[in-house]
Amino acid sequence: MICEKCGKNTATTHIRSVINGVVTEKNLCAVCAAEEGYNKLGQNSLMDMLSSMFGDKLLSEENISEERCDCCGATFSKIASNGKVGCGKCYDKFRTQLLPYLKRVHGSTNHIGKKLSKEQLIVTPTDKVSELRKKLAELVKNEKYEEAAVIRDEIKKYEEEEKDE
Numbered sequence: 001m002i003c004e005k006c007g008k009n010t011a012t013t014h015i016r017s018v019i020n021g022v023v024t025e026k027n028l029c030a031v032c033a034a035e036e037g038y039n040k041l042g043q044n045s046l047m048d049m050l051s052s053m054f055g056d057k058l059l060s061e062e063n064i065s066e067e068r069c070d071c072c073g074a075t076f077s078k079i080a081s082n083g084k085v086g087c088g089k090c091y092d093k094f095r096t097q098l099l100p101y102l103k104r105v106h107g108s109t110n111h112i113g114k115k116l117s118k119e120q121l122i123v124t125p126t127d128k129v130s131e132l133r134k135k136l137a138e139l140v141k142n143e144k145y146e147e148a149a150v151i152r153d154e155i156k157k158y159e160e161e162e163k164d165e
Contacts, residue, residue, distance in 0.1 A: 003029035005036075013038055069093045129158045 001011045009029030015038060016025050028036065068075055074086030076094045085091065091098060103109050132155045139148040 001027050003027065003032050005029075005032040067093065129155055132158070 003009045003011045004027050006029060009031065011027035012030050013028045013033035014025065015028070015033075016023065018024075028038065066075055066077065069086055069090045070093065071089035072086035074090055076097050079085055079090065079094065079098075085094075085098075099109050132151050136148055136151045136155065139145075139151060
């Protein structure tokens with residue numbers, strides 16, 4: 001495919017945009033894409049995307065807060081322009097301004113962590129016995145026979161419980 005702008009080079013950059021429901025496509029070579037400002041993707045593309053998400057409405061004068069974080073000294077306008085929060089205390093200081101954008105980026109404002117499956121939550125007696133057997137082998141290897149005897153008795157207890165079930 002040939003570049004639509006210069007008509008000479010091979011098109012390596014393909015831009016699709018939707019404006020008011022109208023889809024337009026551009027196929028540009030690297031040189032023409034750079035001339036039109038499409039060469040900024042790369043290492044900082046995530047930071048640029050977040051910055052653009054923060055910067056769309058935040059940079060209007062009524063939304064910029066010149067208050068500073070007590071810990072790192074960051075201002076909300078600085079956070080909005082570069083997409084980076086200065087420190088953990090900034091989340092408390094600029095909570096009301098950050099919440100809508102955190103929800104937009106992450107889908108929620110509450111961190112719930114990783115959810116474990118039922119299998120991960122339940123420790124079966126056989127898992128416990130295999131752990132105890134490993135510990136027993138280590139104790140015998142290190143000639144700690146009194147501690148090994150205690151572990152041996154625990155293993156017998158678990159094995160008897162399994163037989164009763």
